[in-house]
Amino acid sequence: MIFKDFNPAEDKTFRIIDDDGKVINKTYLPELDNATIIKAYQSMLFARVADQMAVSYQRQGRMYTYPPILGQEALQIAAGMIIREEDWLVPAFREMGVMLAKGVTLKEIFLYYLGNEEGSNFSNANHVLPICVPIGSQLLHATGIAYSVKYQKKDEVVFPFIGDGGTSEGDFSEALNYAAVWQVPVVFTIQNNQYAISVPVRNQTKSVNLAVKAVAFGMPGIKVDGNDFFAMYVAYKTAFDYARAGNGPVLIEAYTYRKGAHTTSDDPSKYRTKAEEQSWEKADPLERMKKFMNINGISIENEEALIEQYKAEVDKQFEEAENFRPYELEDVFNHMYVEMPEDLKRQKANYEQYLSWKEKRK
């Protein structure tokens, strides 16, 4: 059982492949057929292409501030392969890979970062909450959803995400404690990408790792190499089975690295060295997966063409988001309440009077 073999209190890290793509832990290597492995790699590649293009749209002035996922693809795609349609995804704001797997469209994600709330509607996806910017607060919602699931005797598991910085918020501890006390089906993921904007995780906590925080709440915790797709896949599968069987919550620390900036407004050179960034290059999740595939004779035909195809797809979805119907005054008001109060109707009518005055003045 990985939870016993990789006890976070002993600061063990669960890994299956090393940086060269070699299997270092055969016992836990999942039995995945080649097609599945190729599919996983392609999903990671698609997420990376989409992410890099998102950054470039922002740089071109076509999109507003965006938080890149670069370097965190493996854990997200692994999660996406375990999370079923009926399961719940409760994201923070750096989970594009998981969101795509859950059926959220790139068009919707782009629409949000183009400054339109319609991008949080997720009309094609089931059981996905919108991104949650107030750090850590979403974890409590996840625990609440899991209570509903248990109460309604549904076969669903809840997958909330948080960053390393978020573990310092009170809501983090409260959510874990409640989930353990209620023994509800939650698989908490900490994407430990080493930085909360500029603050390194060593200044965030004196815990030996983040997974060990689970111990105090009375739930299993495991620190996993977040750039090792196979380890993440096995960790998610094990945690999912454990939570689904009614044993209560699990905490997964996905130990990874934010290769990009916190957001496109951030400049990492203010707080970390080039040398440090380079030292993580060899752990790049896509490179490692590819090395594994090479060693094991699994090949992707014509990757260049695939990337071009992905780029075209991303562009198409971005253009659809750009060409979404224009934002109207109604969009500011319509969803504030289920039933719009008279006072809001008055404010809207007054504003319309101003608009017609403005029109006449032209």
Next chain:
Amino acid sequence: MSVMTMVQAINNALDIKLAEDKSIVMFGEDVGVEGGVFRVTEGLQKKYGVERVFDSPLAESAIVGTGLGMAMSGLRPVVELQFDGFTYPAFNQIISNVSRMNNRTRGRFKAPMVIRFPYGGAINAIEHHSESPEALYAHIPGIKVVIPSTPHDAKGLMISAIESDDPVIFMEPKRIYRAIKQEVSEEKFTIPIGKAKVLTEGSDVTVIAFGALIRECQKAMVMTKAAGISVELIDLRTIYPIDRETIVNSIKKTGRVVIVAEASESFSVGAELMAIANEEAFLSLEAPPKRVMGFDTIVPLAQGEPFYMISPDRIFYEIEKTVRY
């Protein structure tokens, strides 16, 4: 004198106080190494050391709660909350403890601390980065709320805030952090908390605003001038304690008042100002007091923001209606 943005002027104020008073400490998320996401505390950790200017773990309630502990035990913390919309986890500490400690202990424990944060919209941000919660904080007994509108004022008011023995919420209009440059003295100076400033004298209508919207009012006043309307513009500078005297004297003189602010209109600072107008200048009023304020909605994301934000056009429209009433 040197030309400063508001970011530089606040940094300069913090620098002066750190040099002068060893009891001052500064912390918050990304405040130390990075110098804050808007660089307001840039260079201060290097100059004064990590014991005095430092990065906190990510927890707003803890920033304010530990700050209060420091304030009750001989220090004068100046803490930063990263954005307006991230102040709410600390709301419990502010409303339940910071604001009440002096009263609760009959003056035995004071809370001489400053809680700084950038506020306001029109920067095309995602949710929780565009809010104007001044009324939420001004509504709390025991708290002072200060909002500067220029680099000069930001410096003088910040020094006063740090020197106040009462806790001060210092809201910084992020939209004009770098948009206005102004000659500011490098020497220490203070601007009193609790005093508004008449920026332009006029006779037809009193316009009251604060923070980033002062500039929008001044743009509107180009139009009012062309229309032959004489505007008296008041910069509130301090939300609480509010300067009734300046406000009432002006309204009595002009007989009309238009209040301009970005926050949602209902139960707002605008509502308080209208109450003051009615309580103390009722017989001088020649038109109903008017608010030009945000809708009672969440500040929309970038595409919807232009509807929500108060434009000079809209300010002019409401001023003209009030004057022609």
